[in-house]
Amino acid sequence: xxxxxxxxxxxxxxxxxxxxxxxxxxxxxxxxxxxxxxxxxxxxxxxxxxxxxxxxxxxxxxxxxxxxxxxxxxxxxxxxxxxxxxxxxxxxxxxxxxxxxxxxxxxxxxxxxxxxxxxxxxxxxxxxxxxxxxxxxxxxxxxxxxxxxxxxxxxxxxxxxxxxxxxxxxxxxxxxxxxxxxxxxxxxxxxx
Numbered sequence: 001x002x003x004x005x006x007x008x009x010x011x012x013x014x015x016x017x018x019x020x021x022x023x024x025x026x027x028x029x030x031x032x033x034x035x036x037x038x039x040x041x042x043x044x045x046x047x048x049x050x051x052x053x054x055x056x057x058x059x060x061x062x063x064x065x066x067x068x069x070x071x072x073x074x075x076x077x078x079x080x081x082x083x084x085x086x087x088x089x090x091x092x093x094x095x096x097x098x099x100x101x102x103x104x105x106x107x108x109x110x111x112x113x114x115x116x117x118x119x120x121x122x123x124x125x126x127x128x129x130x131x132x133x134x135x136x137x138x139x140x141x142x143x144x145x146x147x148x149x150x151x152x153x154x155x156x157x158x159x160x161x162x163x164x165x166x167x168x169x170x171x172x173x174x175x176x177x178x179x180x181x182x183x184x185x186x187x188x189x190x191x192x
Contacts, residue, residue, distance in 0.1 A: 039140075043140070066111055069108050072104055073101060073105070076097050076100055076101050076104070079097060080094060083097065128155040128156075128157050128170055128173075130157075130170040130172045130173030130174075131159075131170055131171070133156040134155065134156050135153060135154075136155060137152075137154045138151065138153050138154075139151070139152050150163050151163055157170050157171060157172070158170065158171060
């Protein structure tokens, strides 16, 4: 074999290897881009779903329990008017019905307070829990070894959390406390 033939075959092999590497790299980049696009689309769908839930929570004013309370109050008031037509022997029942109405009205007030509190909390989903700073970013990290996906949120004040657990503190909130595991030595062991 001549040196030229060996030289050109080696050049051809190098070109084939480099071409294969570029082709493999291109496939990997396409795969990564497709995964990123799928993740972005999934997050958009989740955000749209959460916005729809928030809108429906804001627009829904009647509650089945509240409606039941109103119907019960109507029935009790009609019974009360019937009992008022009776004579003195029915006074005990009248007082009992008054107490029931009072109890139901108190229940309605508690329910209204809870609904207002829920509506207020639902409107502050994208705010820092301590200073109401706006949400900067939301992301998810897949920890395949632990079989867990953690959602990370970062706010404009510096506060951040992962799945609801603080990762950095808010300047207006309590300080972040980190607990480090303590190594046990012989003096820490239990003595029997």
